[in-house]
Amino acid sequence: MSDTTQMSAQEQAGRALVARAHFEKEAVWLPMLSIQHLNAGQTSIDGKTFTECLIEGPAVMAVMNGTTFDGCHMGVMTSPRTLLYKPLGDKLAGVVGMSNCTFVRCRFVQVGFTGADEMLAEMETMLISARGQSEGPAA
Amino acid sequence: MTDVYRPISRPLNVARDLGGSDIRDVDFSLFDMFVAESRKGHGLVQGKTVTNCRIQGPAVMLASNGVTFDAVNFGDTSGDMRNLILRADGQRAVGAIPFRDCAFVNCEFYGVGFTGPEDFLNQLRALTAPSAS
Numbered sequence: 001m002s003d004t005t006q007m008s009a010q011e012q013a014g015r016a017l018v019a020r021a022h023f024e025k026e027a028v029w030l031p032m033l034s035i036q037h038l039n040a041g042q043t044s045i046d047g048k049t050f051t052e053c054l055i056e057g058p059a060v061m062a063v064m065n066g067t068t069f070d071g072c073h074m075g076v077m078t079s080p081r082t083l084l085y086k087p088l089g090d091k092l093a094g095v096v097g098m099s100n101c102t103f104v105r106c107r108f109v110q111v112g113f114t115g116a117d118e119m120l121a122e123m124e125t126m127l128i129s130a131r132g133q134s135e136g137p138a139a
Numbered sequence: 140m141t142d143v144y145r146p147i148s149r150p151l152n153v154a155r156d157l158g159g160s161d162i163r164d165v166d167f168s169l170f171d172m173f174v175a176e177s178r179k180g181h182g183l184v185q186g187k188t189v190t191n192c193r194i195q196g197p198a199v200m201l202a203s204n205g206v207t208f209d210a211v212n213f214g215d216t217s218g219d220m221r222n223l224i225l226r227a228d229g230q231r232a233v234g235a236i237p238f239r240d241c242a243f244v245n246c247e248f249y250g251v252g253f254t255g256p257e258d259f260l261n262q263l264r265a266l267t268a269p270s271a272s
Binding site (some may be wrong): 031035038057058059060061078079080081083084086087088090091092093096110111112113114119 | 143173197221250
């Protein structure tokens with residue numbers, strides 16, 4: 001545990017946010033969540049569960065090891081690829097890294113996704129499948 | 140116009156108002172600028188000249204038509220400009236912060252990724268050093 005006695009109320013609120021493992025039925029502004037983690041010395045967001053949350057950007061999420069999506073609405077799109085970014089280098093800049101996080105029935109707004117090639121392929125398949133389900137069977 | 144990037148050495152000066160078209164000698168996060176424009180009903184950041192500013196992420200900038208960079212430090216490349224570049228897979232770039240007709244002059248970027256049209260990405264990729272003119 002870090003010593004929070006010398007922190008401002010704002011900093012303490014940030015640390016409390018970072019310490020939380022579960023978020024349920026609330027709006028989460030991804031850039032702010034990321035900033036609070038960076039301020040706490042954590043370069044990625046790890047081991048959190050989001051249930052029925054509204055996850056808001058603008059942000060590009062780096063989907064890292066152990067992060068899963070279950071019954072989520074990933075965002076408005078004409079093509080699933082619209083939500084995906086391919087990094088040109090080995091490292092990533094400007095993204096919000098998330099590892100071992102679970103998203104259950106969440107809705108994403110203004111959030112793009114990036115990661116390793118395999119993850120991007122997996123995600124595209126998932127998005128196409130999710131779109132097919134939401135459109136229902138052809139008449 | 141500045142030809143050579145000059146590191147910003149002034150003390151931190153957090154921007155209080157990002158609504159104007161001439162932003163100078165202040166420090167701000169990219170998403171705060173986007174929020175300021177959103178409050179005015181704008182879906183993108185347009186028509187700004189940003190000079191001598193430190194610009195923080197985490198954010199991915201979509202550099203659309205008319206965005207120029209003059210003597211800026213794009214950030215920590217870890218020796219390869221490609222580490223700052225993301226290519227949007229589709230026609231749009233959801234999650235990136237869109238800019239149009241903006242000029243960045245002698246600015247420093249921290250934790251910002253870049254995306255945009257292929258020719259812009261190629262220009263960025265061709266840079267060999269973290270600063271460029």
